[in-house]
Amino acid sequence: MSRYLIGIDAGATKTLGVLWDKNGQEIKRVVKGFCNFNVDFLKSQKNLEKTIEELLFNLSGKIKIVIGTSGYSYFEDPLAYQTELAKKFQTRVVFKDDGYLALNSIDNPNDLPVVLLISGTGSIVYGKKKNNYYRFGGHGHLLGDQGSAYKLAISAFKEVIYELDNNLLLSSFSKLFLKTVGISTLEEIKQLVYKSEKGEIANFAKIVYGLAESDATAKKLVKQASFDLLEQTKAILRKMAVNGNFILALKGGLMENSKLLKADYLEKLSALNFKYQLSKNNRESVYGALKIGEWL
Amino acid sequence: MSRYLIGIDAGATKTLGVLWDKNGQEIKRVVKGFCNFNVDFLKSQKNLEKTIEELLFNLSGKIKIVIGTSGYSYFEDPLAYQTELAKKFQTRVVFKDDGYLALNSIDNPNDLPVVLLISGTGSIVYGKKKNNYYRFGGHGHLLGDQGSAYKLAISAFKEVIYELDNNLLLSSFSKLFLKTVGISTLEEIKQLVYKSEKGEIANFAKIVYGLAESDATAKKLVKQASFDLLEQTKAILRKMAVNGNFILALKGGLMENSKLLKADYLEKLSALNFKYQLSKNNRESVYGALKIGEWL
Incomplete structure (x- = not known):
């Protein structure tokens, strides 16, 4: 059979x-x-x-x-x-x-604690230690999702709005961001954000991490996202009482596609002396x- | 005729x-x-x-x-x-x-600059100086509305979620807040927030400023709201280039009903040496x- x-x-x-x-x-x-x-x-x-x-x-x-x-x-x-x-x-x-x-789904032959951080449209951290499972964050765009693509995109729109609200000359970041989005006024920003699906807004994060290669403001926003993801990682490690080695798996569109975000996140995590092994087989x-x- | x-x-x-x-x-x-x-x-x-x-x-x-x-x-x-x-x-x-x-609508016999701060479900600041009109903030719950009833209610839910996420014992604030809302779990918070209208969520701000009379956490959240409103007031005064006397009108459900919020806001504004006359005839x-x- x-x-x-x-x-x-x-x-x-x-x-x-x-x-x-x-x-x-x-x-x-x-x-x-x-x-x-x-x-x-x-x-x-x-x-x-x-x-x-x-x-x-x-x-x-x-x-x-x-x-x-x-x-x-x-x-x-x-x-x-x-x-x-x-x-x-x-x-x-x-x-x-x-x-x-x-x-x-994460390879773990030595049965180490596992932390899985997902940053896509939303964000969440899952943890496993022996037979115990943990989760931290998530909760959607109104109550959480820090460090997600949606939040990164919104932070970019807020940056532009801050300049417009204060009658400042538009920074090169704001000019490039708006141009790539294809709009130019505060009203258009509001219409776009309030009429689009969450996933469509999250998509604009690509522009931000694209610009982050050369633009200081975009870089600041991406680093804020990686900081937010780090905070969630620290929280789940506390919750799991992890002191030694653990396996870290990073998933989700934002984490997989923004080199700067990933590098900045890992650098900050290493600086805090966490002993992680990066999961290489992200099935x-x-x-x-x-x-x-x-x-x- | x-x-x-x-x-x-x-x-x-x-x-x-x-x-x-x-x-x-x-x-x-x-x-x-x-x-x-x-x-x-x-x-x-x-x-x-x-x-x-x-x-x-x-x-x-x-x-x-x-x-x-x-x-x-x-x-x-x-x-x-x-x-x-x-x-x-x-x-x-x-x-x-x-x-x-x-x-x-604001009495202004001496034609002073006027600042009108509205904090209800949303928040916004309007300004008038001679024949020029200004606005700052607003933009709705996804892009702005700091210091509004909606944001105050969300900040209360986030406070509870923080404790639940971190497996902390619920604070007396969280217990009282959830009890008054009539729910008890993280899932119920999420269902409530994602399925309710903005105005319904803003309504929960009443619980927060009610508790603020006796609870330190609720007080902290209300003071954060008044700080956010102060920042917007400072921004519009900069935008209007107001240096001397101005008329300040405070409107909106949150501003009118939370004594602590209003007192804290005015105290902070006075401490910064702004010379305002509070509009008494809020028609x-x-x-x-x-x-x-x-x-x-």
Whole structure:
């Protein structure tokens, strides 16, 4: 009888499902819409179950499904939902949160504490030490997400607004930033920020870290972001009571694409004498399913 | 032939219209929905014109209409819209922004510079010096509004989140704040903040300045708000190049209802040796129409 594993990273932006055979060879991959139970239970359920259905299509054998989802805290009793899914699809199911999946995707042969810092549109830090899991920050753009692409973009708009509000001559940063965004007035800034999706605003962070190579103001804003990320890292290390070596994994669009941000962050962390090993094998979170499912 | 003046404060929350006779006696008052041309042109136009129609109903004589509106910056050519309204209603019309109306509602017999600080759901500072008008701040909750009720409420939620994130014992402030809000977990905070209207969140500021009478943390948050308002006041005074006496008018729900905020703000302002006279006659902005329309 064939054995299969299905791993699902059910995220706030998209749901990614992967089917592996018994040797860990990827056979099929499916992408559906978002899955965040705190945002919309029914749509999330639909996207998650459609992902499972497509991966199960025409499949027979011994199957296990490992899910890591965003909005996990919606469930007062996640085990009940896990049982419901297991019954519905006649498979074994492990139902966990997205941080759990992500942390288990990080290579960690010596079972060191792991810190995973994600800075994309939003920001969050996850931690794992032995069998304990931790999280710090996140909470979205109104209550947190310091050091995220969204916050970096907003800080750039605020910089420009400060100059406009004070009738100052526009700095070269503001001129270049506005020109690249394609607008020129305070009203246009407001219209853009209040009418755009969070992800669209976060996208403007690219302009800021692009300019940071040569512009002092852009550099200051990027360094503020790396400082904010450092504060969150320090907080989770305190929470985890980590004193010695740990594995540090850095993910997310902003962290992966801004060389300055990453270098500045690591430099500050090293200066504080933290002993980290940078995770070099940054696989997709969905690979955490292989470890959680005790595959291979 | 009878003479009448209509004043309209076309605001982001409601549109208030008042009809006065030639002696400045109020005859009628009408309230309609919001009017912010930057948010929704058609709805704003409808609410504004319905206000005018109801006030004009059965009226004959010599009539002048003075309008101060939010979202005024939407118009590239406000005079064209003023002419359109004048034609449509066969009256004289003065079409200005809400700050202009509000500044002219403040008693100022000696023609001193005037600073009007509004801290309600949002915050903004307007200034007038001779015939020049100024504004500073505002820009809404994503880009500004420091020292507003919305920001004060968010700062309280962040205080609680900080303790929860760091696994600290909840402070007495956090316990009391959450109890009064009627929630107890991080998830409930997030659901509340992300699913509520801005005004509903701003409403929680009342709890904070209520607690500030006896609680050190609440006091700290209120004092931060008054500091933020002071910074905006200093900025507009710089912008207006005010050195000597000026009239200071304080408006908005937060400023009017938190004794601590107002006292702390005034104390800090006095300590900086600014020479202000507090405006004691805080009439509604719509009364600015009497001055702008050169009534009485």
